[in-house]
Amino acid sequence: MALLIFPLTFTINPLVALLLVVLAVVWFLKVKDDYKLFEKLKIPGPKPMMVFGSIGEFKDKNPLDVFKEWRKVYGDIYGFFEGFSPSLVVNCPEMAKQILVKHFDKFHIRPLCNPFVYSPDESSLLNTHGNEWKRQRSIVAAAFNSVSMKHMSNRVNANGDKFCRKVNEQNKSNPDGFDVTDLIDRYTLDAFADSGFDFKADSLDNEDALLYRFMKQFNQSAAADNPVAGLARVYPGLTPFLQLFDRKHKQIHEENMKQIREHVVRKRQEYSQSSSDEQKNFLGQMINCSFFDRDEYGIYRRRQLKDEEIIGHINSLIGGGIGTLNACLSFVIHMLAMNPTAQQKAFQEIIKICGYEKSPTFDDIQKMEYLQMILHETLRLLPCAPGVTRRVTEDCNINGVEFKKDVVVRVMTCTLYSDEKLYPQPEKFIPERFSPEEVQKRHAFSYLPYGQGPRMCPGLKFADLQVKVAMVKLLQRFVIKPCSLTIDPLPTALRPMLCPKDGVFVHLEDRVRPNMRSNTCSA
Numbered sequence: 001m002a003l004l005i006f007p008l009t010f011t012i013n014p015l016v017a018l019l020l021v022v023l024a025v026v027w028f029l030k031v032k033d034d035y036k037l038f039e040k041l042k043i044p045g046p047k048p049m050m051v052f053g054s055i056g057e058f059k060d061k062n063p064l065d066v067f068k069e070w071r072k073v074y075g076d077i078y079g080f081f082e083g084f085s086p087s088l089v090v091n092c093p094e095m096a097k098q099i100l101v102k103h104f105d106k107f108h109i110r111p112l113c114n115p116f117v118y119s120p121d122e123s124s125l126l127n128t129h130g131n132e133w134k135r136q137r138s139i140v141a142a143a144f145n146s147v148s149m150k151h152m153s154n155r156v157n158a159n160g161d162k163f164c165r166k167v168n169e170q171n172k173s174n175p176d177g178f179d180v181t182d183l184i185d186r187y188t189l190d191a192f193a194d195s196g197f198d199f200k201a202d203s204l205d206n207e208d209a210l211l212y213r214f215m216k217q218f219n220q221s222a223a224a225d226n227p228v229a230g231l232a233r234v235y236p237g238l239t240p241f242l243q244l245f246d247r248k249h250k251q252i253h254e255e256n257m258k259q260i261r262e263h264v265v266r267k268r269q270e271y272s273q274s275s276s277d278e279q280k281n282f283l284g285q286m287i288n289c290s291f292f293d294r295d296e297y298g299i300y301r302r303r304q305l306k307d308e309e310i311i312g313h314i315n316s317l318i319g320g321g322i323g324t325l326n327a328c329l330s331f332v333i334h335m336l337a338m339n340p341t342a343q344q345k346a347f348q349e350i351i352k353i354c355g356y357e358k359s360p361t362f363d364d365i366q367k368m369e370y371l372q373m374i375l376h377e378t379l380r381l382l383p384c385a386p387g388v389t390r391r392v393t394e395d396c397n398i399n400g401v402e403f404k405k406d407v408v409v410r411v412m413t414c415t416l417y418s419d420e421k422l423y424p425q426p427e428k429f430i431p432e433r434f435s436p437e438e439v440q441k442r443h444a445f446s447y448l449p450y451g452q453g454p455r456m457c458p459g460l461k462f463a464d465l466q467v468k469v470a471m472v473k474l475l476q477r478f479v480i481k482p483c484s485l486t487i488d489p490l491p492t493a494l495r496p497m498l499c500p501k502d503g504v505f506v507h508l509e510d511r512v513r514p515n516m517r518s519n520t521c522s523a
């Protein structure tokens with residue numbers, strides 16, 4: 001109806017037509033002036049195009065290559081426009097420190113990573129800020145403490161054994177090599193669900209597991225190669241309309257919510273009736289925690305997390321956290337396949353600490369220094385989280401740079417990782433760059449795979465545990481080799497974290513173990 005009335009009004013009433021033209025001109029002049037923001041602040045950057053800003057420069061290119069090119073042209077700090085929104089890019093360790101730590105109070109908001117957020121995920125750590133974030137953060141960070149890590153490591157190991165068995169089966173039935181990424185996704189998910197919240201996701205056995213479909217869809221919905229998500233990111237005002245095209249994600253979100261809600265309710269009841277060690281997991285910590293919060297009358301009272309808040313956390317940890325972890329482990333396996341000398345050194349370290357059979361404990365993992373260096377060097381070359389983003393909450397000047405309220409700031413760590421001055425021969429895989437002596441020589445903020453400061457990744461110890469358990473179990477049994485389908489350098493995509501574009505193809509060779517007649521996977 002409105003569509004019919006509008007052209008009618010337009011033809012009948014010239015005054016309305018004039019008013020619309022005036023409004024359009026005022027809007028045009030305002031946008032034109034907004035696009036001068038960085039010019040006025042004397043911050044260099046690509047010249048924006050009306051309506052599109054600089055997004056045209058990303059067309060058919062790897063976005064990270066664009067940022068690397070821009071750094072060469074515009075230097076360490078520059079600005080560009082995503083549609084109408086200004087973004088300030090920071091490629092400088094000292095400025096990263098100022099933003100992420102020293103002036104955190106002015107940079108505590110992280111813009112949404114996923115444009116389409118469904119209830120109750122808006123209350124999760126990924127999506128809150130200010131006091132609400134502070135409260136949730138202290139609970140989630142506490143849930144990843146060393147006691148719960150130690151407790152969770154047994155179940156991670158059990159899932160690691162299952163992963164190894166499945167990998168072995170795939171390898172035997174594909175002698176020319178196979179893509180290991182799907183099994184990695186399923187292992188990390190099963191291990192987190194089982195160890196973290198006592199839930200059998202069972203995705204290694206069940207192709208169609210709901211939690212697995214949820215995790216994949218959560219990330220697919222926010223992928224850079226998903227045009228709907230891309231449009232919503234560039235033009236946030238269109239999100240309610242674009243959300244109509246995000247139906248698959250919404251539907252799986254709702255189905256999954258139902259199963260997680262039932263699980264949380266059941267566990268809350270079970271845990272209230274016993275005080276067993278089971279409750280030392282992530283879910284138990286969230287169920288049992290209590291904190292001060294204002295009630296409906298504005299009075300501070302102690303309360304516990306509501307089921308919906310716990311579900312929001314579980315969803316975002318699985319979608320955001322485990323999605324990133326999958327990419328990381330896939331990259332590590334590719335790098336091990338391509339770098340036999342580093343792989344052999346890692347193997348020797350593993351044998352020294354665990355031998356050929358023993359599952360690594362949380363303490364064993366901490367002793368594996370070379371494995372840690374491999375992990376760091378992998379995340380330098382293939383950073384699954386290529387940068388950290390913030391929104392400025394108040395105008396400020398830091399070290400001579402003007403930050404205006406509402407501007408998005410991108411601390412692009414990945415461009416530092418290919419900086420010759422920080423990492424000589426940056427294209428080479430050299431884990432020894434991360435020996436304690438070498439690390440000492442660099443600025444502490446020149447390597448930030450998990451971010452830094454109060455909003456730093458709270459799941460890093462858990463990520464470390466899961467990646468290393470898989471590495472130990474694989475290397476105890478196999479030599480990881482490239483195969484005819486392996487592509488190096490590995491093609492990558494942003495979905496929304498950096499991940500392998502078309503999989504990671506490897507072939508596994510059974511390791512010859514001393515004093516053993518056969519080498520079957522003992523998992």
Ligand code: HEM
Nearest residue numbers: 125317321324325328385449450451452455456457459463
């Ligand atoms: C190798 C794997 C991982 C990498 C590289 C990674 C990296 C990151 C980065 C760069 C951030 C942003 C930090 C910031 O804004 O300052 C982040 C945030 C976060 N990560 Fe991770 N992460 C990984 C795995 C995980 C895992 C396994 C979990 C949980 C199961 C997790 C949970 C989170 C959460 C909840 C946040 C939001 C924290 C907040 O806003 O307070 N991450 N991660």
